[in-house]
Amino acid sequence: MVTDPPRADTGDAETLGSYGVATVHEALGRVGYLGPELRPVWPGARIGGTAVTVLSWPGDNLMIHVAVEQCRPGDVLVVATNSPSTDGLFGDLFAGALQQRGVRGVVLASGVRDVADLREMRFPAWSRAVSAQGTVKATAGAVNVPVVLGGQSVHPGDVVLADDDGVMVVARADVPRALTASRARIDKEAASRAAFARGELGLDYYGMRHRLPELGVEYLSYDQYLKESNGE
Amino acid sequence: MVTDPPRADTGDAETLGSYGVATVHEALGRVGYLGPELRPVWPGARIGGTAVTVLSWPGDNLMIHVAVEQCRPGDVLVVATNSPSTDGLFGDLFAGALQQRGVRGVVLASGVRDVADLREMRFPAWSRAVSAQGTVKATAGAVNVPVVLGGQSVHPGDVVLADDDGVMVVARADVPRALTASRARIDKEAASRAAFARGELGLDYYGMRHRLPELGVEYLSYDQYLKESNGE
Amino acid sequence: MVTDPPRADTGDAETLGSYGVATVHEALGRVGYLGPELRPVWPGARIGGTAVTVLSWPGDNLMIHVAVEQCRPGDVLVVATNSPSTDGLFGDLFAGALQQRGVRGVVLASGVRDVADLREMRFPAWSRAVSAQGTVKATAGAVNVPVVLGGQSVHPGDVVLADDDGVMVVARADVPRALTASRARIDKEAASRAAFARGELGLDYYGMRHRLPELGVEYLSYDQYLKESNGE
Amino acid sequence: MVTDPPRADTGDAETLGSYGVATVHEALGRVGYLGPELRPVWPGARIGGTAVTVLSWPGDNLMIHVAVEQCRPGDVLVVATNSPSTDGLFGDLFAGALQQRGVRGVVLASGVRDVADLREMRFPAWSRAVSAQGTVKATAGAVNVPVVLGGQSVHPGDVVLADDDGVMVVARADVPRALTASRARIDKEAASRAAFARGELGLDYYGMRHRLPELGVEYLSYDQYLKESNGE
């Protein structure tokens, strides 16, 4: 149980959250995404906050109780288990406790339950499973140590972003670069979007057409293709 | 094909359904949950009913036709296959036939199709997959024998509950205990919810804090933690 | 890169799309379904169009850029990867470019991102995953060659149908038969639906009851069953 | 913890084990197989014994320690977890303790470790995973109650068979029927084997050929097939 790790600025976290996971992930060079298995419990939520991390024993939510006390406004609770589990470690009672403390959402490598209640409370949650399977409170784990979820390391105080595309982590030290690069990417995407709406092709807009021959792409009419396929 | 197995009371089944899967599962000591793979076809349904069970050959829905005749108002149709399959054994025609007989919903270990129609008809369905893959009617199975879905035995006449958290079974003999224990749990949860809304911590409310040292949980400041990690 | 393959009639494709995947799949003798892993990105879309096919390297969307230029009104873009991948090859920029060209939707064996935007734009998409994981544009693949997705071969110009039940392919040569057989099936289903609404049983309506004994189905009362189970 | 459940005869269990899983499974009408996920830890073992059942919390092997004391010569230890887990609940120390008590092998729904030692000790084990992940001894479960593994109910005292084809359960009451039916099947298979070795076809030997037309199987030469495929 580590208390008071340094956190990224919660305002910066919120700003990155508003940019969206896909945008910030691309802006940072395509790193930090926690993979397609972490899905939103209800659609439409979009958050950014600072990580309070939990490492739990599978089927045991003791350490989430310990972690609640460490949460501050602007945080996101991030729960890993030390071996794979889909049990429902988190439900509406925890959500109420976290909402009361100003926590912006929860990300779990395992399962979540009371999902109809979470949807109604508008408490954002991402998880690998929905499961009513209940848990015990018997075995110790850790709070605010580095954890791994979805193939990424999350350190306490890092920024965690989540929306309908999934979840990503931005290391605390990378936040300034993420802000700058994301704004640049947003501008670039707006220009691309406008060009495509005018009917321009990505092939020309991104200057890829001339590279196709050297990549081995050759154009055949359908008739030529049929002849080649038949060995003529 | 077994006819007229004794059933739990359909009123009790409805009452347990209204309590929700997570609550009844916890109240009974965390048993009976059919696992996270059985998902609702559309969100928001919540049912409880008495099981009519079907064991089908994969890719074959003959026995569901046989089972429809055995269904009465208040029943839930529960379909297992004798080896894993995701084929769409169930669609809107069956749903219409079951609605006409007062059946409250269907739970399938395999797939379901016509899901847009089921959503529109408001016929509740839980399954492991959505699949348009059609089926034959060629091989016999069984109706109203004990079946296994999601790691649980379901006997004909047992109570089956399902909502957005998944599906659970309550053995017929356990229904009275489930009713009593669920009501107690609902009261307990309401009290916890109120305490957490006031800002109380689960750590104190559940009296866990004093057990932490004996479980090996020790508190470190972030600075102490860094020093320890670096071997100082 | 094969240009201008012959296409099925886009009007026929639209008509088949309106019949729905489950209906056309059954009408054609239960062939052509791309399996339960291809799920709609948002619920409620129902399309039919002519396939423009793409074979991409995993984690690389270069060939989608090449393919956009080949798309015409009434087409559906169909993207396979040459080894399994869940990366987000497709997002809102591509969707805008395809909408501008009259493309009816996209089907991907891999992942899709910007799903909140796709939902808002009402651009229909089916995929095996939602993933923000970005991609490079480095390695050549193919456009408008036969590809395999979900255990089915899709040829350029085939009809692709997709709705909440998943995705299916109708070979170009089978379109006339699919139209006729689907209309017949729709009539047959309407008659079944009406019969079931009157309380008729499928067992009688489909004439299955008399076949049950030869299939080995025998009826036992619950008491008889208990006796047999106990070896009496 | 239930003590001294009635067991099937361990000699009968051994005999059934020697017949093999595939044979006994077919002989009993294709029921009782625990599915393809339970694999042998080392190839070539073939056992039959009487089940001592354990229900463990995931990541916790306390109840296996409790169960060892209940094991007698001729038993097979069968371990389920109350939610899915791959953790290594069982290793060489347990294997030594069980060998000392005359136990014939172990079947686990979760993971096993020390597999090089188990192979060397020739202690037969089947499991869903190999995993070095260690476990705690903190939470109670049950011994000698009915458990579900691989979609089958196993009761204490049932016969459990396992070989390179996987694991199956024979209910205690079905043992006499299993013995008789398996011997009949072995004779039948020997006759089929001899016929096939002489070049006879299953199509004729099993009398299936005349049923093919009614099942809709029609024979086409390759030329006819090509013509039909091209719509001629």
Added chain:
Amino acid sequence: MVTDPPRADTGDAETLGSYGVATVHEALGRVGYLGPELRPVWPGARIGGTAVTVLSWPGDNLMIHVAVEQCRPGDVLVVATNSPSTDGLFGDLFAGALQQRGVRGVVLASGVRDVADLREMRFPAWSRAVSAQGTVKATAGAVNVPVVLGGQSVHPGDVVLADDDGVMVVARADVPRALTASRARIDKEAASRAAFARGELGLDYYGMRHRLPELGVEYLSYDQYLKESNGE
């Protein structure tokens, strides 16, 4: 049931088989591999033969019986199911019948059983699962039509290769090119192997080193890296 499709030369098939799957797959431009899910039932077999294809209903091996009659010396039996299944469609009786006819092996998208016998008979088999789950003979499928396994189309008469690396298909028309390209690749690999044994690096041997800067690879000492990571 299509009879006597044209087949590739069985001698050529054997030759390609001896080159191995990885080599032929690379030689043909990395196409035709049936994916990592198809595994050998026993290690060490290496075959090449001409495909007799089967499409079976899941849990039903009727069409394999039909197909045996179509098999000739040098063939490989290739079995797909029209929806995913792991059932044990194939065992030692079929293996005996096929060995008697000179068939070189079997590849199944589903499961296989009697694997201890197959290993002893040295009959090569590749499958997605080992499963004792038995099957019925009730529903028609097809023989010698194109089938899809592991994301690849297999046509009757194509060459199928299989070894410990898995299974691949070479279209009949591609066999001459496969032979030539594979021999070239084998020579090339022998030269590379010799160079690496002398201590040469692939980086130099393949001329990749000078391309690294343009691909964005830059070399840092560990000290420089630490400084950069800390934002200095």
Added chain:
Amino acid sequence: MVTDPPRADTGDAETLGSYGVATVHEALGRVGYLGPELRPVWPGARIGGTAVTVLSWPGDNLMIHVAVEQCRPGDVLVVATNSPSTDGLFGDLFAGALQQRGVRGVVLASGVRDVADLREMRFPAWSRAVSAQGTVKATAGAVNVPVVLGGQSVHPGDVVLADDDGVMVVARADVPRALTASRARIDKEAASRAAFARGELGLDYYGMRHRLPELGVEYLSYDQYLKESNGE
């Protein structure tokens, strides 16, 4: 590309390797295991070495070529991909180059091929898949940066252990503790093994028996259990 990261002592690595994964994992408090998905390509290997880490694009082995040059005697090559992939990034040519440099083995999050050759060369390899699927050399990644495999962070220079139970990582700073704690655990296990061979029970040997009542474990005879189950 980071050059010359500090490495743990390769002699210590070898010593830990000889203790085995399960033992060291337990000794360190059950941390560091890379999960059950990483399996040995051939059974019986047992290694310990210092990690050279690689982060590759899926389907691209360019960075492995870059990494070979960084490998020294006593190293283990550890390859992650930045999104999930089963492609065969590694084969016998790489194995030869690494053997020539004194590398002890390879661990890959993706696939490996030429497995018959690797077995014959006795080059140890662990991977998530065996796959002949070939790869390109087109996109940059990283060498000797921290990577995540199987839910664990591996830093360059850490000790990596692997045997038939899977793979684990020991952070460089933890090596002295791992050595001491593993030796203690080996002594403890030897004593347990001897006690169990004498017929002692873990229940008594570990002093668990008296804790059972407080954990809620109660002993019932089978008759008492039947009565309770029937609600008497």
